[in-house]
Amino acid sequence: MRTPLPRTAHPVLWAGWAALAGGAVLCVVGWYGVSGERFAERQLPYLASCTVPGAALIVAGAVLLAHGRDALAATRVEELYGLLVATEPGDADASGRAAATPLATSDELLRVPGGTLWHRADCPLAAGKADAVPVDAGALSGSGLRPCPVCDPPGRDDPAGPPEG
Known part of the structure; x- marks a missing residue:
């Protein structure tokens, strides 16, 4: 636009x-x-x-x-x-700060080929990309990918970790 x-x-x-x-x-x-x-x-x-x-x-x-x-x-x-x-x-709570609502909540992780980040499936940066591919725990451990700062997906250091799949 x-x-x-x-x-x-x-x-x-x-x-x-x-x-x-x-x-x-x-x-x-x-x-x-x-x-x-x-x-x-x-x-x-x-x-x-x-x-x-x-x-x-x-x-x-x-x-x-x-x-x-x-x-x-x-x-x-x-x-x-x-x-x-x-x-x-x-969106503001009693203290005047904006409430932290997540942009994306999906547990499915995606990455865009050639990108440097992994995203949640409903992340605005990855949603609608036809070439986005699912990411599993094995791909995250050996790659140079980092978690997306926008959707904050579960990462290698998270106790929940990325979903297996």
């Missing part, structure tokens, strides 16, 4: 593209005017009135585009941070 462009970055991006286009047009007009003149003293007005301002507009457009994309990225990071730390008012 793509988030819409924030209203503050949208005009900045449009202004950047407009400045780049205007600068390119001025540079082409200046080049065309200079190329038609034989003497340097007749080329100078084209350089002063078209080519130099065109180059300045290109630089300004590049700066505006970079600033607009940075503002867009910062807005998206803030939005994602807000989603990560958002808690429902009903």
Whole structure:
């Protein structure tokens, strides 16, 4: 899902593209005017009135585009941070802390080929992956896999241990 462009970055991006286009047009007009003149003293007005301002507009457009994309990225990071730390008012206990509800509760363990973690079957990071394969205790002991920090599956050090299977 793509988030819409924030209203503050949208005009900045449009202004950047407009400045780049205007600068390119001025540079082409200046080049065309200079190329038609034989003497340097007749080329100078084209350089002063078209080519130099065109180059300045290109630089300004590049700066505006970079600033607009940075503002867009910062807005998206803030939005994602807000989603990560958002808690429902009903999730807080009497001390004001959010109640620790597990994301996944399945006892079946999975791993994604090429991955470095093992997950519970209903972990958001592994759920719906067609190439996820079941993990048994033998595979965990000899591999470099680590438990997923999101779903917190039973691991090698857990008294319950990973389920045999």
